[in-house]
Amino acid sequence: MTDSSTTPDIAARLREIDDVTLDDTVTFADLTTLHLGGKPRLTVRCGTDSAVAEVVMLLDALAVPLLIVGGGSNLVVADGDLDLVAVVVENTEVTVSGHGLVRADAGAVWDDVVLASVEAGLGGIECLSGIPGSAGATPVQNVGAYGAEISDVLVQVLLLERDTGEMAWVPAADLDLAYRYSNLKFTGRGIVLAIELQLHPGGQSAPLRYGELARRLGATEGGERRPVADVREAVLDLRRGKGMVVDADDHDTWSAGSFFTNPIVPTTLADAVQAEVRARRGDEDADRMPRFAAGGGAEGQVKLSAAWLIDRAGYDKGYPGDGAPVRLSTKHTLALTNRGQAVTNDLVALAREVRDGVRDAFGVTLVPEPVWIGVAID
Ligand SMILES: Cc1cc2nc3c(=O)[nH]c(=O)nc-3n(C[C@H](O)[C@H](O)[C@H](O)COP(=O)(O)OP(=O)(O)OC[C@H]3O[C@@H](n4cnc5c(N)ncnc54)[C@H](O)[C@@H]3O)c2cc1C
Structure with missing residues (x-):
């Protein structure tokens, strides 16, 4: 059952906890490396482990949805107002x-x-x-x-x-x-x-x-x-x-890092992908297709490179080009990047396009790596 507590009531309870600071102006665009996402009900910064624990237990007891946030570098958060409290972990020893x-x-x-x-x-x-x-x-x-x-x-x-x-x-x-x-x-x-x-x-x-x-x-x-x-x-x-070290001045790093995981697929599908690459692009390219052991004892499975598949499906670095609010990084095809003016819906649209394009070309469905909050790729 959801508690009917209003945000001011919750804030008053949270303020009683030591080493906690509250902020009702912060947005997820401020909290994430994609610089995208709307506004939580409240942002609670916790300076000690006991502060984190007390805040989480209180919010759980009140049935108030919460999201734990560290550096915000693996989060895709919806635009608009979000019915959740952002709990930022700031104990640092x-x-x-x-x-x-x-x-x-x-x-x-x-x-x-x-x-x-x-x-x-x-x-x-x-x-x-x-x-x-x-x-x-x-x-x-x-x-x-x-x-x-x-x-x-x-x-x-x-x-x-x-x-x-x-x-x-x-x-x-x-x-x-x-x-x-x-x-x-x-x-x-x-x-x-x-x-x-x-x-x-x-x-x-x-x-x-x-x-x-x-x-x-x-x-x-x-x-x-x-x-x-x-x-x-x-x-x-x-x-x-590769634009994989965060730099506020470089929009190629306004990302969540690798956007899709490397797909682990049956060997038969990997063979079919390689045959398709051979037909489209010739022997030299097909023979160089990255294929790795899947690890974890997965029999009959191989890991492919998501970046390589995206590139071979026709999405170059920087796609779709100048002026687009969200582009593939100009340094790495696997990072989706906010060029400064984007909203989350722009990111989701490009993520869908790339996922669908790779699936149409090779029959492999890429899966996003970040955690999605309030929004989905499907
Ligand atoms: C430029 C760039 C490069 C990257 N390169 C890599 C890479 O090489 N390898 C790689 O694996 N990842 C990479 N990432 C992804 C990301 O940096 C990692 O996943 C990182 O560990 C996320 O940490 P965070 O504190 O930012 O988590 P957040 O984005 O704040 O949170 C991510 C998820 O973890 C949860 N979470 C956060 N803290 C806690 C906690 N204390 N307890 C429980 N849950 C928690 C959140 O609720 C959320 O579900 C990259 C990201 C960027 C932007």
């Missing part, structure tokens, strides 16, 4: 031990955690340099880049379970971490209040598994290591070239 144990509050900026770890000579998350957003969101979709995932090093998370109100350290194994997925994503199961990582002392990176990065560092793909600081710099450099 990070501790790095010499033995490689790193604890970060959920609201810490993720890249600050990476930098602190690299400066302490710890290896394991250097390939995740430059991913925007908060530490607490990294397990939510098991963030990954350049051959590494947070699941490689995540030991446990301090979790507020919403149905019981219990706050406890939960082992990473209980989160069903998989490619861009955990049982926290889309489920509202709980709120991450802190994370704990086990990194490797000694100044060397994790084995390099991503060809482009390994080549940049003069290593083979087979798992050589390099000094963590060198790997961080190389990753940041590669990411900047």
